[in-house]
Amino acid sequence: MKDKRAIVVGAGLGGLSAAAYLARAGLEVDVFERNSYPGGYACSFVRGPYEFEASLHELSGIGPPGNRGSCYRVLEGCDVARRVEFLPIDDFYTSIFPDFTVRVPHGWEAAEEAYCDQFPRERKGISRVMQAMRRINDASAEASKITKASDALTLPFKAGDLVRSMGITVAQALDREMKDPGLKALFTNIWGYYGLPPSRLSWLLFAVANASYIEHGPYHVKGTTQALSNAFVESIEDNGGRVHLRDGVVSIEVADGRATGVVTGQGGRHKADFVVCSANPITTCFSLIGPDKVPADYLKALAGRHIAVSTFNVYMGLDHPAADLGLDGHEFFINEGYDYDDQYLRMFTTDRPSYWAVTNYNHADPEFSPPGTSVVVLTALVDYTPWAHLPADRYRETKDRIAREMIEATDRRFPGLKDHLAVVEVSTPITNMRYSGNPGGSILGFDYDLAGSPPFRLSNRGPLERLFFANAWVRMGGGMETCITSGLFAYGEVMKDLRGTRGLAKLLPATG
Numbered sequence: 001m002k003d004k005r006a007i008v009v010g011a012g013l014g015g016l017s018a019a020a021y022l023a024r025a026g027l028e029v030d031v032f033e034r035n036s037y038p039g040g041y042a043c044s045f046v047r048g049p050y051e052f053e054a055s056l057h058e059l060s061g062i063g064p065p066g067n068r069g070s071c072y073r074v075l076e077g078c079d080v081a082r083r084v085e086f087l088p089i090d091d092f093y094t095s096i097f098p099d100f101t102v103r104v105p106h107g108w109e110a111a112e113e114a115y116c117d118q119f120p121r122e123r124k125g126i127s128r129v130m131q132a133m134r135r136i137n138d139a140s141a142e143a144s145k146i147t148k149a150s151d152a153l154t155l156p157f158k159a160g161d162l163v164r165s166m167g168i169t170v171a172q173a174l175d176r177e178m179k180d181p182g183l184k185a186l187f188t189n190i191w192g193y194y195g196l197p198p199s200r201l202s203w204l205l206f207a208v209a210n211a212s213y214i215e216h217g218p219y220h221v222k223g224t225t226q227a228l229s230n231a232f233v234e235s236i237e238d239n240g241g242r243v244h245l246r247d248g249v250v251s252i253e254v255a256d257g258r259a260t261g262v263v264t265g266q267g268g269r270h271k272a273d274f275v276v277c278s279a280n281p282i283t284t285c286f287s288l289i290g291p292d293k294v295p296a297d298y299l300k301a302l303a304g305r306h307i308a309v310s311t312f313n314v315y316m317g318l319d320h321p322a323a324d325l326g327l328d329g330h331e332f333f334i335n336e337g338y339d340y341d342d343q344y345l346r347m348f349t350t351d352r353p354s355y356w357a358v359t360n361y362n363h364a365d366p367e368f369s370p371p372g373t374s375v376v377v378l379t380a381l382v383d384y385t386p387w388a389h390l391p392a393d394r395y396r397e398t399k400d401r402i403a404r405e406m407i408e409a410t411d412r413r414f415p416g417l418k419d420h421l422a423v424v425e426v427s428t429p430i431t432n433m434r435y436s437g438n439p440g441g442s443i444l445g446f447d448y449d450l451a452g453s454p455p456f457r458l459s460n461r462g463p464l465e466r467l468f469f470a471n472a473w474v475r476m477g478g479g480m481e482t483c484i485t486s487g488l489f490a491y492g493e494v495m496k497d498l499r500g501t502r503g504l505a506k507l508l509p510a511t512g
């Protein structure tokens, strides 16, 4: 198939995954990336003796041998899994609330016990919710194999939980089964990973995404996610593809409603049979293609969706082991209250956040930083809007103030932290936007509200013939597992056009 050429715009995880699959299938593949490194958010950076993971807290869908998750299988399918070392994280998360602290392990029974130990009177409701999550997850896996319309028609009868989950929020699902606001807060404390509070977050998304963590455990990547992104590049190149760095795409060429190639910043004009965008659909349609060439209903669909939140990160290199400061796990969530709607509204201000994650990277990988040191990162969700309106001369002062206040507040929970700061680097939504090109510095594409849960997200098929998307903005949505899967989906769409192949199962090799 070397007579067919695919061009991938951007080397985010979605684009890299699509490129690796396309190269393996024998297409001629060229990836054009504006940055000097591959991976988009999946990267690292170095300050002094410390290499920082830029984004990943916990990778889902990996699992140990014998219990591999779907992300691992997708990585095997494009010959990336064997090139990466995945390190298991022993717990799911530790929640710190004003009145209690609970460590939630992974594994269905273990996680359920942790919730029940803290709220023994709610055992029945907790159990019913966990069972519903399992049924939704199992049914969703079955539904993804459907290729015949007749099977889709019988789905509501065979998978009632799954169908119901598409129309309700997390809060609606839990209100039926749980009473104590503290339990609801504990159970949903990971909502930050999905960008919306339970009152607005899709129950389907929450159930399936959490199931992936609970069933297979969370993972860290040895050498940071830069190693994962580099492994994709290796696979692409081993299969004859090329990854061009520092050469962004400035326009996508169109003829008769069909994408026909790209023009890059270094002046290259490249013809293509297929164009796959890791770049987000808003920039792609409005800047790379031009709105006059995009069907109006697609532009309307873009305008009807809300861009998800971004992040504020404080990256800290400590001259001391984090475990000695009480950070005896990987992921901690600090909550100054139980009202998640209030926490969410605060994300639209430049006040210090009241909910943030504290991640100790040396827990899963003791060699993460030089001996006797450690790397700890504070991450809060924040929206881009207040940062966009901040006068330029107040940007640095605001970012330094929030970082200082977050360090102080974290030090109250883990005393001694602020006495061991060797290196501190801070990122804001503006940083995210600069490095990813994503509007608002969004880390998840569009919101995961009811209209943005995976079945209702935009398709991997773009608004023009032979144009596809593989990123957080379309199916399966934001997050690393989902973006890697999005690459497989985009590849599946190309294969439909090229060979008439239907059904992703046929595109994945059998796994052991």
Ligand SMILES: Cc1cc2nc3c(=O)[nH]c(=O)nc-3n(C[C@H](O)[C@H](O)[C@H](O)COP(=O)(O)OP(=O)(O)OC[C@H]3O[C@@H](n4cnc5c(N)ncnc54)[C@H](O)[C@@H]3O)c2cc1C
Binding pocket: 009, 010, 011, 012, 013, 014, 015, 032, 033, 034, 035, 038, 039, 040, 041, 042, 054, 055, 056, 057, 058, 059, 060, 247, 248, 249, 250, 278, 279, 280, 283, 288, 311, 313, 379, 432, 435, 436, 437, 438, 443, 444, 445, 470, 471, 472, 473, 478, 479, 480, 481, 483
């Ligand atoms: C701080 C932080 C923490 C996170 N934590 C987690 C976590 O714990 N678990 C998890 O699963 N996910 C996490 N995520 C989310 C996850 O990283 C993203 O959802 C995912 O990596 C997005 O991948 P993508 O394919 O959409 O590409 P992106 O990462 O958005 O990359 C897009 C790429 O396209 C390039 N590009 C854009 N325009 C052009 C152009 N015109 N020409 C060429 N190239 C272009 C950009 O330079 C970039 O490299 C986190 C993200 C952040 C920022």
